[in-house]
Amino acid sequence: MLERLNEAMEHIERHLDRPVGTGELARIAMTSDYHFRRMFSTLAGMPLSEYLRRRRLTVAGAEVLAGERTLLDIAMRYGYCSGEAFARAFRGLHGVGPGEARRTGAALRSQPRMTFRLVVEGSSTMEYRIVAKKEFRVVGKKARVPLVYEGANPAIVEFVKGLGTEMVQRIHALSDQDPEGIVAVCDGLDPNRAEGTELDYYHAVVTNAPVPPDMDTLTVPPGAWGVFTNTGPYPQALQTLWADIFAQWFPSNPYRSRPGPEILRTRMAPDGTTATSELWIPVERTPV
Template sequence: MEWIAAMQRAITYMEEHLLEEINYEDVAKHVHTSCYEFHRAFSFLTGITANAYIRNRRLSLAGREIVETDASITDIALKYGYETPESFTKAFARFHGIAPSFARQKSAKLVLFNPLTIKLTVEGGKSMDYRIVQTEQQKFIAMVRSFPIEIINDDDNHDVADFWEECNQKNLIGPMCGLRPDGKRDLYGLCSPTKEGKDTFEYGIGVLLDGDTAAFDLAEMEKAGYSVWDVKPGTYVVFDCVGEDGDCITETWSKFYKEFLPQMGYEASEETDYEIYFEKGRPGIFCELWIPVKKK
């Protein structure tokens, strides 16, 4: 229940500071969690990022104020955090579908975006298969890139998918898979938690380094842009992502926060999480999702 309560505290904090200069980083500090974990948890629990929530609430309130008061559009723009009437007009029109100047016309339709309330609902008749695995220290050879935290769970962003496509097109995956024997060429999508003071996270595409991996020249691989990714020993909860595309990964993350954490006595751990794309997969399984957790 801690995540549910923390996210509700976050919403309350945002509502109390809507007219101040705040973003998801400020909210994360208020609920005493990392920016990365807060952004991810909030977006998967609510279906919207914290920054988008703040923006939508401001624009909703601004629309109401335009209709109900005689305040100038410039003053309203400044009140809700916009530096110029022009930037406010663009944001307002995207959200409401009309310009602020038309909002005062009779019968103008505006969008209402009410405060969120997070509640835990219990539904019967559904199963969520998982297993808990204790892992030893692991190493991977991977092609790694940094991405902004804001892209997590952003349906309009395809940067990570484009990274996979780029690695395929440039044959950057082949040299890594070639280090593994047939039948053990599983690919890993590695995701690191953000570091203190950073607004990015690292995502890597790689293969496991173990006794089955062929010898290779690390210096030459590093020259080609690859790097070694270390993962500490830990406890992981493992889920099958059932589906035909990456949407099932998003759905599994959502279930992790909404169903698994509130019920199972675990909390998320800020270590590497990863997807495994098996060379010889099982029918209907897109990948396995491994999420680091720890007992409360």
């Protein structure tokens, strides 16, 4: 999988001066558009669209300094409809406009080209299983929150605090299947998964019980789930688990992610410093 992903990255480099479609990259990587976007954003730490923007402006910066083409020619070459749009984007990355950069030979910033490789560090112990589930419902309370990659999500913390003990107990009482108890469910994420974009967060349970009128519900169709478990310092071990799934597990196993909610069950140790996390990700077999 990583070899095919690197072939897609090479395709990007050969086509920085023309449109690059996610569908074409997914075809080269022999996976789905959804899984390619999901894997890229997790491994690269940025959406594919942002990487393309940075790489184009990096290469454009070298051409600006070389002085062989006009600034408008460079702008058009890398997909900008006007010199003004190019200048704004150029300044946003490099901190200086293209005209000034050419006149003064200013130092510019660079987005290195990316390649991916498998590194086994042994930093965490990850157990997994594949579970087939029938249709079920996520039932609880929902909020629209921004995506945050590192540390606690302040919007989620405030939302959960505001639910109150009675509501949480009522939600918990509806749990009737695995994963048991209160879970954190994320759905409706932006395809590029850029930090700051919004998602639906459910503080909920997985159930087929009747839905109380004052609670939110999400119906989840039948399908396969990869269930990944680890134990360690919280939240660092959980963040490592996310990275290891996409950097190590998916490239080494005949599965890919598919659209659907992601479900997290966390159980804290009594001292509050460590936790056991169980992450449910919708998966499907990779076509042979």
